[in-house]
Amino acid sequence: xxxxxxYEVPMPRGVRDDRFELETQAGAQAASTLAVDVIxxxxxxxxxxxxxxxxxxxxxxxxxCLVFVYAVPYALPLNEPAVSLPFLKANLAKLASGFPGxxxxxxxxxxxxFATLCDVLRGSSLVVLGGRVRWWVTQERRLARRLKKLxxxxxxxxxx
Numbered sequence: 001x002x003x004x005x006x007y008e009v010p011m012p013r014g015v016r017d018d019r020f021e022l023e024t025q026a027g028a029q030a031a032s033t034l035a036v037d038v039i040x041x042x043x044x045x046x047x048x049x050x051x052x053x054x055x056x057x058x059x060x061x062x063x064x065c066l067v068f069v070y071a072v073p074y075a076l077p078l079n080e081p082a083v084s085l086p087f088l089k090a091n092l093a094k095l096a097s098g099f100p101g102x103x104x105x106x107x108x109x110x111x112x113x114f115a116t117l118c119d120v121l122r123g124s125s126l127v128v129l130g131g132r133v134r135w136w137v138t139q140e141r142r143l144a145r146r147l148k149k150l151x152x153x154x155x156x157x158x159x160x
Contacts, residue, residue: 003078003110003111003112004078004108004109004110004111004116004119005078005079005108005109005110006106006107006108007085007089007106007107007108007109008104008105008106008107009089009092009093009096009104009105009106009107010093034060034061034062034063035062035063035064035065035122035125035126036053036056036057036060036062036063036064036065036126036128037065037067037121037125037126037127037128038050038053038064038065038066038067038127038128038129038130039067039069039117039127039128039129039143040066040067040068040069040092041129041130041131041139041140041143042130042131042140042159043095044130044132044159044160045129045130045131045132045140045157045159046066046095046130047095047098047130047159048130048157048158048159048160049128049129049130049157049159050064050066050095050096050098050099050103050128050130051099051157052128052130052155052157053128054099054100054101056126056128056155057101058101060126062126063102063103063104064096064099064101064102064103064104065103065104065105065106066092066095066096066103066104066105066106067106067108067117067120067121068088068092068105068106068107068108069108069110069113069116069117069120070083070088070107070108070109070110070113071110071111071112071113072109072110072111074111078109078110078111079109081109085107088107089105089107092105092107093105106120108120114143114146117147118150121147121152123151124151124152124153125152125153126152126153126155127144127147127152127153127154127155128154128155128157129143129144129147129154129155129156129157130156130157130158130159131156131157131158131159132158132159132160133158140156141156144156
């Protein structure tokens with residue numbers, strides 16, 4: 001990864017009623033390799049994307065991974081962002097814990113967000129993005145288009 005710092009947010013492992021379980025050992029190994037990546041765009045957009053990602057993950061037997069990329073200004077050290085790291089971790093954990101199943105939450109502090117996303121996402125990943133639909137091209141739509149050009153499978157979810 002080029003010039004980025006990764007933080008993984010530990011999620012509480014509470015048992016939920018609608019949590020899915022894999023029944024076979026081969027299925028468990030397949031689920032560890034399959035992932036639905038949700039890229040944080042906005043609070044409402046990410047909430048909508050997570051709903052869709054959970055449905056996809058349940059159908060595929062995959063895990064959900066929330067990816068938050070934060071661009072640290074060059075005036076600050078890379079490991080000291082302008083926003084408090086505990087604050088970011090708490091907000092993302094709260095956002096991801098409101099849905100069934102387990103998710104991993106990763107925060108990437110970097111200088112160039114798109115280059116970091118390219119490094120983080122595996123080849124032809126299943127990516128879910130949420131955002132508002134406008135008549136003009138929004139940042140979320142632009143990101144979805146760029147990821148599709150790189151060969152990723154992108155699902156765009158409209159948020160309200």
